[in-house]
Amino acid sequence: MHRPVIEVTRVRNPFQQEAVTRDGDGVPRYADVPATLLDLLRAQVDARPDAEAVVELGGDRLTYAQLWERAARVAGGLRAGGVRRGDRVAVRYPAGTSWVLAFWGTVMAGGVAVAVNTRSAPPEVEFVLGDAGVTVDLSAGTPLPDGDPYVTRDLVATDVAAFFYTSGTTGRPKGVPTTHEAFVTNAENMIRCFGLPRDAGPALRTLISVPLFHVTGCNSQLLVAAYVGGAAVIMPTLGLPELARALATERISFMVTVPAVYSLLLRHPAFADADVSGVRTVAYGGAPIAPSLVRSLRKAFPGASLVNGYGMTETAALITALPDQDTEEHADSVGYAAPSVDLGVVPIGADPNVGELVVRGANVTTGYWDRPEATAETVVDGWLHTGDIVRVDDAGRVHIIDRSKDxxxxxxxxxxxxxxxxxxxxxxxxxxxxxxxxxxxxxxxxxxxxxxxxxxxxxxxxxxxxxxxxxxxxxxxxxxxxxxxxxxxxxxxxxxxxxxxxxxxxxxxxx
Known part of the structure; x- marks a missing residue:
């Protein structure tokens, strides 16, 4: 018998819930967002074809029109090679324009992009390729497919667009099918929770220093930039001097990385003279952050808002966010529920506010790829069990106090x-x-x-x-x-x- 879920209140939640509806199962969904990733991208291609969409530091620069045209040729090449609707295509290029073109090209071909960790050892890669049933492996040293432009026309919100892999308690990676709706929902949540201007256009330029095979780099930066018509500036490899320099040369307005990188950056000599005047949002997550580092970030980026985000591969990234006004006083919190995400607690004792965090929403996966037992353990009565033990305070802020999954x-x-x-x-x-x-x-x-x-x-x-x-x-x-x-x-x-x-x-x- 499953323990009851106690839903987390939204009484003091600061995030706007306008246009959030509920389906027949009570799952929150957005009513006014693009149906698919291709709808999202096409809107920006039509609105600003000559604006920069993707920049690889030291490499290519693509406008929205060029991104669409080149990705469509990749799709045509994949189709000519036999890829059909739902076929899995591994994306194993280093971070950069080739990775982006492979991702968008796979989606345009109607395939499913399998984001593979490029830092994995060969046995780990072979497991993922076999588990996903990959039919085409796009990896370093392999040229991008090329053919007559092709764009699938009949995609719907519930179609799976990509697999991201995550490790769980068994130690074996699990594939997380991510739908078009999940990707788009995460982008809308990011806009609302991080205070990003919806009409930012080219003014939003995000520096991606985390891997694109992670949901943070792909879902919460690359796709968010595309959602508002901004530019995704990609670092093929993380280098602190290059990162500090790019803040000015690439006119970066939106940063996202882990606390460890910020800690190292602030202490690096190259940062002392860095021009950070254009940075408007400094976001972090993925690991606990020291209150002293929060204060240092505020001093180092005086024109920026700070935001702490928390999410999972299974939720297409964002679950909660801690807004700027709370980041110092509540540095130990990961924040409030995103607008289209319901949070609940399954108590582990007498305190109803302490227990395992569970979530539901249109961004949350309904199960793992080909893992019925893991799915049954993780998704119960429509709620995804995160495995994180949390405390929820009176305002509805979430504080992670343990990790049950080790x-x-x-x-x-x-x-x-x-x-x-x-x-x-x-x-x-x-x-x-x-x-x-x-x-x-x-x-x-x-x-x-x-x-x-x-x-x-x-x-x-x-x-x-x-x-x-x-x-x-x-x-x-x-x-x-x-x-x-x-x-x-x-x-x-x-x-x-x-x-x-x-x-x-x-x-x-x-x-």
Missing amino acids: IIIRGGENVSSVEVEAALLSAPGVADAAVLAVPDDVMGEKVGAVLVADGEPIDVDAVIAHCRDLLADFKVPQYATVVTEALPRNAGGKLLKNQLRRQVRWGAPLR
């Missing part, structure tokens, strides 16, 4: 502890292993490994080298400690990580 958030990157534990357990000499988050002032959290030897001394360097062959670099443990006693487990064999956290003392980080 996900480590390292500088905005999600790391499944179970996945890392599996890699450790496959290393020579390791009899048992546990992975814990190690608090870090810059990255928020880093990955720590507790190792139990199988009788002979453990070669920690060899174990870490083994992990590097199996895991993306950000998942490889940066701390390790070897213990001689058995790891604490309950009668069912589950690791008692809270007890282990109290026992472990971390030494210096690994080189």
Whole structure:
């Protein structure tokens, strides 16, 4: 029997709910937004064909007309190669115009863009390609398809436009089908929650320093820029001097990145002379933020509003946002529900305001790709269970107090502890292993490994080298400690990580 959901009040919610309707199941939806991503993009192509749409630092610049024309040729090439409605196309280019053209071209062809983490190790990539049933793999070194222009004409809001993959408690990535409506809903929520001008046009220029295979980079920046006719300025690789310089040279008005990057940027010599006069919105999320960093950001960007956003791959990005007026006094909060998102709490004790956060809305996935059991566990009675344990205050602000899924958030990157534990357990000499988050002032959290030897001394360097062959670099443990006693487990064999956290003392980080 499922525990009841206690819905979070909107009495003091500051975000506008105009034109939010409810369907027959009570799910909130927008009544006046574009039906599909192609409708969204075509509106800007017609309104401002010569305005910049996409800029790759050190690479191509595309106007809206050029973006449409070149993406249509990619679509034509995909169709000529056999791609049909609903076929999955992997997008594995580095961040830049090729990635964008592959994404839009796949959508125009009627296919489903599968955003693959370019930092993944080969076994991880192969799993995703196989799991998604990819028919075309567009990756670095592979030219963009080219053919006669083609644009699918009969897409609808409920069609799936893309898969993004996320790691869960099992450690195996899960595909999240994301519909056109989910993408468009997130863009509208971003406009309302982040105070972005709806008629900004070319004045909105967002600097994308996070990966495009993440929902933050794609959904909350690239597509938001397209929604208002602005420009998405993409950094192929993150470099702090380049980031500081681009603020002025690219006339950036809207920034989004993780607290770790802001912390490093503010301390970098290149930022001392950076021209930030055009920056109007400084947004952050993906990891806890220190109140001192919030104050530093306000001082460093005096003309900007600060906004904290919280979301998931399963929700096409934004769930909640903390507006500028709350960012200092309530720095530990991720904010209020987005306008078209319902929040609820499934209490874990007597306090009805403390428990697991659940969400529903048109931006929320109805289930995982080909994972009926995971879907049944996560989506219950129309509510998606986030796995985050929260406290909701009297104003309706959400405060995350624990992560029931044991996900480590390292500088905005999600790391499944179970996945890392599996890699450790496959290393020579390791009899048992546990992975814990190690608090870090810059990255928020880093990955720590507790190792139990199988009788002979453990070669920690060899174990870490083994992990590097199996895991993306950000998942490889940066701390390790070897213990001689058995790891604490309950009668069912589950690791008692809270007890282990109290026992472990971390030494210096690994080189």
